[in-house]
Amino acid sequence: MNKSAKNPMEIHIGVDVGGTFTDFAVSIPGQNRQILHKLASSPDRPDQAIVDGLKEVLATHGLDAGNIVRFGHGTTVGTNALIQRRVGKVAVVTSQGFRDLLEIGRQIRPKVYDIHQDFPKPLVPRWLRYEVPERMRADGVVHKVLDEAAVRRVAEEMAGEEIDCVAVCFLHSHAFPAHEERAAEILRHSLGEDVSVMTSSMVYPEFREYERFSTTVLNAALLTVMGAYLDRLTKSVADLGVVVEPTVSQSGGGLMSAGYSRRYPIRSALSGPAAGVLGAAYRAKATGEANVITLDIGGTSADVSLLADGEASVVHSRRLAGFPLRLPALDVNAVGAGGGSIAWIDRDGLLKVGPDSAGALPGPACYGHGGEAATVTDANVLLGRLPSDSLLDGRMAIRRDLAEAAIDRLAEQLQMSRQVTALGIVQVACATIVKAIRAISVERGHDPADFALFAFGGAGPLHAADVAHELGIKRIFIPPNPGILCAEGLLGSDLVADLVQPSLASFGVEASETLNAARAVLERRADAWFHDENVAPPDQRGAWSVDLRYAGQNFELSIPFDATAFDPAKAAALREAFDAEHERAYGFAQAGESMEIVSMRVKLTGVLSKPPLPKVAGSAPAKPMGSRLVTFAKDEVCETPIYRRDALNSGQNLIGPAVIEQMDSMLLLFPDDRATVDRWGNLVIDLADRGV
8 A cells, every 4th residue: 555656647636625625746756747727616516526626737838637646525415414404414312311411511601701602402302302211320220121122112103204324322332332232233224224323332432421422413414414415526537537535534633544534524523724733744744854834724714733743633522513522633723814814993992803705706805706804815915915917827816906905994994004004914824823732732732943844825935934933933834735735635645544542541550351352353443444445464554542640530532652562661651651651741740649531543544556746846046027115124124025925946955035926825924034946845934032
């Protein structure tokens, strides 16, 4: 699976499907060639834009579809379906007395100080939530035997409801799934093949029943949506002559096969930002930069993540469309500070930016599509940081007069000048991003000054210097095509699966036995996954960890370990590692405190061949193609040379001020900052000290 390319025409393709554009990154390693393509997305049929884009790439560049050996893509199909609630019809079968758990939840408000905002209504209405008598205790003892006759009666009641999927969610089934599995068996037999039946223990067997039940329902709701989408896409690309099946990006990083995605569609729901983080990690590793903070700014949001020693942080609890989701996902912090974020004045008379966005239509005022609110993009046009005539290499017209009018309306309310107001909008947006980065760095024991900033997305390079300066970061990396990095990230991804085995027990003298028992179960499940995904032994990898906590704590820390068997000495070393990590994360440790094992995890990787990053040729330094007035600070406005990004060559050095334009993004080099083009085409910027 990880063999070197033998066919010089071998093609690798990564596709990122966004709300506005669908991006293609095509690599032909045998020719050291990379092709980038961008076309409008087709929201009603996301697969159509993929197929159309693939046709265009193949035809334009004379490529043979039969030479495609990898076809990975990230999609927002699941996320959009849940947000719009255009999902399959789901029924729930649960333990007697727990019918309303999905509605009651944790009995907390979505926002502590907002007494008006409610949680979204459950995806499963009350009349489709069924109870059956059964109860398994937390220690595995059967308190009440499963009433199989009641399960059959429930199946009869469902028969006329045209159900797409049934989610079976019983208490304590994460550790003791026997009742769930038996109920599912009865339901499958009674309902037939047209109705899917899944258990919470098969989706992701973790304790905290509310989150587990919610995750299972979300997965069930997406089964038909994702299945239909993948069926259409797989057939369409096969009709074009593509012999490999498309893989899908997942929230926790990495790819999964189409078959795995059909069973667990919820794993792809937060995959968009994850692909960008993986793309940054892939490029950062090539440059030898192990510690980076990623900054991905698009039209609506800014997404930030932290990579320490080349690895992205992972969280196990997120919210999706307002619902709790208990699955591994890359730790990406998103805030409403994108190019389309709207500037407004709060009741206290202060300027605010976001989270509301002008979106693609009408978009910022300068787009000329009817938008009237001032946005970050309008501010950048007025400051000269964006061109006043067009974007996307002339394909999108820009109206500076409309941007000025929008900013003027805001400036009049603030009683400030047009220029100061525009600069304030940019600074407020950057302050929001800085706060988001501090949440994933300073608040978790990391000093941002020890990291480089890796900026991408359409607007990431434009704001990178301001953000880095506020955080004390001294170096910035800008990839060659920042607006298409998410698609490029899929080229360097592997097949990945996250497995968990609950093992709630005291960490005492018998800890080794408990840990080895959990490890044996996970090894069997890992072997089954590698077999199902056709991963050869040389390409099999596993990263193991144990979730531990002090007795009485509500949350746990994940501590890595090697996959060998536990003995008392290794268990003691695990205990010491937990104390050290607890002190790093929370500032203290209690070495003599009782401790608990919560669960064991393994992240499986099926290593795929990866195309090398294309290198940039060295030649004569590029010269500016013009200049314009750019505002860098309140009293710092200067005539600034403009360069084309694709004209810069390996080894070229630039000293700011400068504006570097390209089709998919725009880069601002502040006065006295120094930029160098490395051999992979990245712009490496060393920031000058701007003073206080």
